[in-house]
Amino acid sequence: MQKRLIVNQQLLDIMVMRLCHQLIENHGDFSDSVILGLQPRGKYVAERIQQTLATILGKQVPTGYLDTTFHRDDFRRRETPLTANATKIDFLIEGKKVILVDDVLYTGRSVRAAMDAMIAYGRPANVELLVLIDRLYTRHLPIEATYVGRQVNSLQSQRVLVEWKAQQAPEDNIWLITKTED
Amino acid sequence: MQELSVRHLLGIKDITPQDIQLIFETADNFKDVLNRPIKKVPSLRDITIANVFFENSTRTRLSFELAEKRLSADVINFSSSSSSVKKGETLLDTVNNILAMKVDMIVMRHSSPGAPHFLSRHINANIVNAGDGTHEHPTQALLDSFSIREKYGEVAGKRIVIIGDILHSRVALSNIFALQKLGAEVMVCGPITLLPKYIKELGVKVELDVRKALEWCDVANVLRIQLERQQMKYFPSLREYTLYYGIDKKMLDSLDKEITLMHPGPINRGVELSSDAADSHHSIILNQVENGVAIRMAVLYLLASKTA
Numbered sequence: 360m361q362k363r364l365i366v367n368q369q370l371l372d373i374m375v376m377r378l379c380h381q382l383i384e385n386h387g388d389f390s391d392s393v394i395l396g397l398q399p400r401g402k403y404v405a406e407r408i409q410q411t412l413a414t415i416l417g418k419q420v421p422t423g424y425l426d427t428t429f430h431r432d433d434f435r436r437r438e439t440p441l442t443a444n445a446t447k448i449d450f451l452i453e454g455k456k457v458i459l460v461d462d463v464l465y466t467g468r469s470v471r472a473a474m475d476a477m478i479a480y481g482r483p484a485n486v487e488l489l490v491l492i493d494r495l496y497t498r499h500l501p502i503e504a505t506y507v508g509r510q511v512n513s514l515q516s517q518r519v520l521v522e523w524k525a526q527q528a529p530e531d532n533i534w535l536i537t538k539t540e541d
Numbered sequence: 542m543q544e545l546s547v548r549h550l551l552g553i554k555d556i557t558p559q560d561i562q563l564i565f566e567t568a569d570n571f572k573d574v575l576n577r578p579i580k581k582v583p584s585l586r587d588i589t590i591a592n593v594f595f596e597n598s599t600r601t602r603l604s605f606e607l608a609e610k611r612l613s614a615d616v617i618n619f620s621s622s623s624s625s626v627k628k629g630e631t632l633l634d635t636v637n638n639i640l641a642m643k644v645d646m647i648v649m650r651h652s653s654p655g656a657p658h659f660l661s662r663h664i665n666a667n668i669v670n671a672g673d674g675t676h677e678h679p680t681q682a683l684l685d686s687f688s689i690r691e692k693y694g695e696v697a698g699k700r701i702v703i704i705g706d707i708l709h710s711r712v713a714l715s716n717i718f719a720l721q722k723l724g725a726e727v728m729v730c731g732p733i734t735l736l737p738k739y740i741k742e743l744g745v746k747v748e749l750d751v752r753k754a755l756e757w758c759d760v761a762n763v764l765r766i767q768l769e770r771q772q773m774k775y776f777p778s779l780r781e782y783t784l785y786y787g788i789d790k791k792m793l794d795s796l797d798k799e800i801t802l803m804h805p806g807p808i809n810r811g812v813e814l815s816s817d818a819a820d821s822h823h824s825i826i827l828n829q830v831e832n833g834v835a836i837r838m839a840v841l842y843l844l845a846s847k848t849a
Contacts, residue, residue, distance in 0.1 A: 429582035439544045440846035443570035479579035
């Protein structure tokens with residue numbers, strides 16, 4: 360296995376700050392906007408976005424996390440069943456502008472499942488997607504992100520790993536991992 | 542990623558404590574689904590489930606059917622009273638005919654102990670035992686244990702007494718297996734005529750005095766007197782049973798601690814439980830019913846990933 364660092368901690372801080380300012384351009388004081396992190400890894404991105412917005416705006420933007428397990432289309436096509444994570448949305452999304460947040464946009468299937476899962480909580484006014492990494496030319500569905508941290512060219516055999524200190528990693532980093540034949 | 546160690550849920554005896562924990566964790570998520578504005582997920586939309594009931598059932602059948610529909614499965618219902626079984630068809634022929642219609646899972650209730658085990662050796666579909674005679678009723682035991690876990694945070698170390706007709710109760714046997722696998726202490730209490738001869742070999746305490754049992758326990762799971770299974774007299778009269786084993790609010794209030802009351806339903810009000818006890822703050826009977834749907838959703842979801 361080969362690991363190549365594509366975004367280090369300093370760059371990741373800048374990237375998150377830029378994404379937050381882009382969000383502020385479109386959402387102003389966030390009075391009608393909410394953030395939903397996609398479980399399991401989008402939760403950490405959403406929390407980081409919420410913290411950064413709090414330092415800029417001086418207010419907490421309503422942030423929840425959404426589990427998409429039961430809405431995925433690859434159930435029974437996998438070796439083992441998908442393990443669900445908790446969903447926590449303690450605010451109404453009816454009529455709100457929803458920002459879905461995930462770490463990596465790859466095939467688009469998770470985002471499709473997320474939109475399906477989200478509708479169970481109400482009908483948002485509109486939905487946007489924020490991702491840290493957009494893997495180019497890998498989409499299975501016509502889904503694109505509204506806000507992108509960085510676009511990455513990658514092979515199908517490769518994987519993007521986002522590490523957070525909040526997950527006990529030594530630093531916040533983004534890696535491109537290539538499986539090698541041993 | 543975890544998965545169940547079994548392809549069928551035939552009884553609690555066949556599954557591991559890890560399986561039970563996995564079912565509980567999955568049920569936690571489904572309980573969340575059941576409290577959403579839209580209480581439905583598309584997980585089993587490519588699965589067809591047959592509810593094959595050779596014995597009367599209201600609660601279990603409704604609970605399974607609701608769980609199946611909440612998971613978006615296609616559901617067909619079969620009841621023996623209005624079927625060709627009456628014309629002499631065998632169990633295996635009946636089920637094979639249902640399976641020929643491309644059914645993936647069978648939820649079965651039967652009056653003969655071991656009927657789902659017999660079927661599991663002959664057919665390819667996943668089988669969920671919804672009660673086989675006086676043998677096992679695994680999903681009831683799972684929802685009972687889940688309700689205890691919900692109330693106390695964990696089942697391990699809790700003292701649970703099962704009161705009433707232990708001899709004819711599949712709920713009692715499945716509960717004993719489940720609670721012991723989860724580390725609880727289990728006692729049975731009832732008239733000596735309604736206790737199986739070798740019950741102590743299951744590692745449970747036996748108590749004949751209901752008051753002593755209530756003083757010992759944290760949770761009392763009160764069973765229904767099953768008049769339909771009693772071809773002979775096990776006690777002189779229902780009135781006498783109520784006098785010696787019936788639980789009322791006055792008795793609960795006289796204890797020097799708070800205990801939790803459970804009942805698998807349907808309650809014979811005024812026989813094993815008085816109305817004031819069944820409707821008191823001690824009771825989590827309606828929570829059990831709510832948890833039943835989440836537990837059955839979890840079981841069906843986890844088994845569906847192991848369809849042939």
